[in-house]
Amino acid sequence: MPKIAKVTIGKDGSARIxxxxxxxxxxxxxxxxxxxxxxxxxxxxxxTGFEAKPELLAAEQxxxxxPLRQTIRE
Amino acid sequence: xxHISTAKTQIKQPDPNLLRRAVELVAGQQLGEVTxxxxxxxxxxxxxxxxxxxxxLKRGMAVVVDPTTGELQFVxxxxxxxxxxxxxxxxxxxxxxxxxxxxxxxxxxYVVEAQEGTDGQMVLTGVTYA
Numbered sequence: 001m002p003k004i005a006k007v008t009i010g011k012d013g014s015a016r017i018x019x020x021x022x023x024x025x026x027x028x029x030x031x032x033x034x035x036x037x038x039x040x041x042x043x044x045x046x047x048t049g050f051e052a053k054p055e056l057l058a059a060e061q062x063x064x065x066x067p068l069r070q071t072i073r074e
Numbered sequence: 075x076x077h078i079s080t081a082k083t084q085i086k087q088p089d090p091n092l093l094r095r096a097v098e099l100v101a102g103q104q105l106g107e108v109t110x111x112x113x114x115x116x117x118x119x120x121x122x123x124x125x126x127x128x129x130x131l132k133r134g135m136a137v138v139v140d141p142t143t144g145e146l147q148f149v150x151x152x153x154x155x156x157x158x159x160x161x162x163x164x165x166x167x168x169x170x171x172x173x174x175x176x177x178x179x180x181x182x183x184y185v186v187e188a189q190e191g192t193d194g195q196m197v198l199t200g201v202t203y204a
Contacts, residue, residue, distance in 0.1 A: 005184060005200040007175045008191055013083035013167040015175075019076040027076030030182070037178035042088040042144070043171060045081035053076050 005030065015045055024059035083171050087144035092177070096170040097126050097137050100162065104128040112136045115151040122149070130158045137166065172196045 004020040017034070019027035035045055052060070094108075101108050106128030111119040113133040122136040136149040146167070152159045172188065175198050179186045184200025191197040 002201045002203050005179055005182075007179070007198045007200075009083075009168050009172050009175065009196040009198070011164050011168055011194045013085075013164070013171050015081045015083055015171065016078065017081070018078045022076040031077070031079065033182055034175075034178055037181055038174055040089075041092060041174040041177065042086050043174050044084040044086070046084060047079055047081045049078075049080035051078040053078070056077050 003030070005034065014048075017045075022055065024055060024062075027056060083167070085146050085167065085170065088139060088146055088170060089174070090139075092173050093137065093139075093146075093170055094124055096166055096173055097124055099169050099173075100165045101126040101128060103165070104162070106131070109134065112150045115153070125150075126162070128158070128162060131155055131162065135159065135162060168194075168196060172198060 001021050003022055004018075006018040006020070008016040008018075010016075017031065019030055022030060038045065098108050100106075106126055109125050109127060110123065111121050112125045112127075112135060114120050115133075117133070120136070122138060124138070125134050125136040127134040131150075133151050133155075135152075138147050138149055139145070140147055148159070148163050148166075150159075176186045176188060179198065179200035182200070182202070183204050184202045186198060186200045189197045189199070
């Protein structure tokens with residue numbers, strides 16, 4: 001199954017990033033890696049929203065990751 | 075599906091080559107050109123490393139990075155042309171961000187495809203089987 005990262009850039013430069021096909025919490029690392037690479041090109045993404053999908057919620061419930069609500073607050 | 079996040083974009087210390095490519099693309103899309111100068115209020119040439127002219131922006135616009143803060147700035151005499159200036163600035167920021175995202179996704183091993191979305195959005199889709 002492919003892993004897909006879909007990034008929609010608005011006319012104001014705002015971004016909507018959607019990760020699909022990742023197992024458990026690996027999408028969070030993919031997002032962090034993307035942010036790190038973008039920072040090297042001078043781009044900072046200031047998160048304004050976050051929606052977890054079932055696979056990620058399952059990983060949270062299984063204790064694989066820090067509870068998402070806590071992560072987002074940080 | 076795993077997660078969706080939305081974010082505001084800030085650009086500081088942009089990559090010079092990527093910025094030039096973004097300005098070239100915007101100038102090309104708008105049937106304009108990239109130059110090494112813009113025109114001041116008195117139509118005198120002001121030399122600058124990167125500028126562009128497009129129709130309806132006859133004095134041009136310099137695209138510079140503030141050496142102190144690293145912020146992206148747009149310089150010129152914009153009297154009477156603020157709407158087109160705002161549009162071009164937005165396009166440059168959107169194009170720079172899109173090029174950077176494409177480069178970042180490719181560096182992560184994704185095969186990237188770019189498409190125009192609705193309302194002037196750019197949609198970049200990266201696929202990997204790794």
